[in-house]
Amino acid sequence: MSRRSIDPARLLRRISTLGEIGRDAEGRLVRLAASDSEKLGRDQFVAWLEEAGLEVAVDHIGNIFGIWNGAGGEEKPIMIGSHIDTVINAGIYDGCYGVLAGLEVIQTLKDEGFEPSRPIVVAAFTNEEGVRYAPDMMGSLVYSGGLDVAAALKTLGTDGTLLGDELARIGYAGTHAPGFMTPHAYVELHIEQGPVLEREGLSVGAVENLQGISWQRVTIDGDANHAGTTPISMRRDAGYAAARVIAFLRDRAKSSNTPTVATVGCIAFEPNAINVIPSRATFTVDLRDPDEDRLKEEEAALAAFLELLSAEEKVGISAERLARFEPVKFDSAIVRLIEAAAGDRGLACRRMTSGAGHDAQMIARIAPSAMIFVPSRSGISHNPKEFTTDVDLIAGANILLDVVCGLATGELPE
Template structure:
């Protein structure tokens, strides 16, 4: 690329990579299934708290003024020349699932810090402040609600609701914030930023299939999470006739098969359905299950089709209960978000930055949920996707994006943030 625009900047790729690898050692474990080093840093565990402290140290070393709010969300602020101007916000999360890789969420946080380092080194001053955010419990795997910190910051969920959520051991989020020292004093409601841009690995194969390294994200599809509990009746596996059983495990299996049939029918658009958690009780070889618990994750870019799928699943649960004497079913809503379109103007700034860096890019919809979908309620928002390897696998120790791909994505982030931060 020749004669790049003066506001086209590149970051230190080696330093960015070292940050990613150093953070990955916090909560690291050896995964027996893959033989690889994985990350287990569930929200507000000791490992997550250690990771947070490391990120805060990096923020402070980069000259950022750090604040922590009552949800444990962390913000590092680099001032601009106009102290009254709304900031440009970037960031993501560092909490993980139990079998994670090094990049999900972390690239957006550490990439934001790397942008600040680069601006400082080049003596670049922006009109607007730039802030780097770290949101609490984005994954939702510990306290059952994803994008939790950003949802409270944006006002979709209340602080009281979030603080009262419990993990499977009965620990509340509020108590865990206090235990880890991240029950900060700052107001949790975020003042609307000027814009929000999040850099994230794609977590899918689309960029690789198209032979490009950068995705300009147009929005996030709708997400529905619920927990279904089936109550049956325990019985001896050898002495109880099949016709007299109220088998909670069988009912759970029928729900799973029904979900797949709904997806395959094509009646619900691009519906995706996953049962990611399933347990039966008492979980013994020779006892008919008395209770089954399962989670249902539905995704759909069409809100109307999603609503039909939810209604038809509810109808099937009622039919199942009526058809199986001795069974009762209950449901609990865990999370639900509608399709969120991203701001076209911010998308154009991202695309222009990629062009000026000489990077091929495509536009695509996100199949995964992100903090950006919550912050989009406050300000113009869009995302940058970075290509992953191994078919874009994520939530797995095989998750991988090359040092070059990560650096290119953060180059686009840096140029985008600089251009937005200099706007009137």
């Protein structure tokens, strides 16, 4: 197995440089999709692509590609991708790490005279975070044919802008049709954004699937009555009913012995007064599971509990679907390549499920895909505290290097 390595200093320097682009007056990293500050990040990335001698292509939705045609110009390319837009007050690793490691892998192979059997491409997909324009993962969704590009360009932003206008304004309304290259395989390297690798003392995650997501908003209606004068037996307490749901979801997930996770992240009571029984409780439910049947089971169990609770507590309950994504199964051959690379380098690795959404789940619609995770300290992301050690960053990039080499020499998949 190859003991070649990417250039650690160059990769770390680029991560750090890109992480300083788009700081606001308070020093917060904010590169929202198609904004002025994101343009600066894009310009830097394109400059690095050109410095590495790659062909730069931009498509109608603003996805940026750095293409190394190498020897096998007619073949379908190996694509490495992620995104460089950020949330508000972001960390420096989420997305950027995968894009810059992709560039690093190509530049390393190119510089050492490696001869791939097919082109290798690094991609930075537009608007993965979805903060300014919904939905998230938009660039990869459009690229894989899941959303019409004309409709996507008409997306109205939270600031009243149209995505298409903003892309044109910053000079990234490209000329290529989304999907103009169908990948032979797609690999995405990303920080875990969860605590599993760190807590288990592992360096690498071979991501074999991605959870399905079910988001709902539940509204419970009871009676606002005086907290002092209304006997417990006469209450229709929407807040208490909400508490029962929260406890039900968590206790069920905890005792299920499955990867199911359930979270109630938002809540509001009305009238929200210390001495008034809540007449209304509104809260969100985030259910995730890598298995579609099990996700459906969890949704059904919640619905059944809500019905029971409504009768028991004499409260009105309605649930509204906010979002629903089926689980994604990644390509097992690529997952095995990742495991093999980690084994060859003596890095502790486990198969795992991605709990967050990624561009890879969109590209998986059109090409064999998988992801590599590296540890996130304390599982924190979308936050300036987001952190991965240099050692882990370099190790992850070298695993990516090995996997791309394997794919580029025709090892897998066929």
